[in-house]
Amino acid sequence: MIQTILQTLLLIANTISIASFGLDKFNSKRRGHRIAESRLLLLSFFGPFGGLGGMLIFRHKTRKIKFLLVPIFAIIQTVFLIWYFYPALSILNISN
Numbered sequence: 001m002i003q004t005i006l007q008t009l010l011l012i013a014n015t016i017s018i019a020s021f022g023l024d025k026f027n028s029k030r031r032g033h034r035i036a037e038s039r040l041l042l043l044s045f046f047g048p049f050g051g052l053g054g055m056l057i058f059r060h061k062t063r064k065i066k067f068l069l070v071p072i073f074a075i076i077q078t079v080f081l082i083w084y085f086y087p088a089l090s091i092l093n094i095s096n
Contacts, residue, residue: 003085010047010081017047021054021061028060037061041069048073 020043024035040061044051051070054060061067 006084010077013043013047014050014053015047017043017050018054018057019050021051022058025054025058025060037064037066041066044070045073048077 020035020040024040026032027034040051044067048070052074055062055067055070
C-alpha cells in the first residue's frame with residue numbers, strides 16, 4: 001500500500017517536473033511568464049528524472065551551473081529507491 005502511494009507520488013512529481021521544464025522553455029521563446037529557477041530546482045529535487053528529462057528533451061537550463069544538481073538529485077533518489085524497494089540489493093542495508 002505504502003509502496004503504491006510512493007510510486008504514484010514519484011510519478012506525479014516527475015511528470016510535473018518535466019512539464020515545468022517544457023512550459024518554461026515554451027514561455028522563454030514566447031516571452032511569457034517564466035518559472036523561477038529555484039522552483040525548477042525544487043521540482044527537480046522531488047522529481048529528478050523528470051527534471052533531467054526536461055533538460056535533455058527541451059535543451060533547457062543545460063548551461064546553468066546550478067542545474068548540475070539535477071543529475072545528483074537523480075543519483076540520490078536512485079540510491080534511496082534501491083534501498084527502499086530492494087533492501088537485499090542495497091549497499092546501505094542498515095536493518096541488520
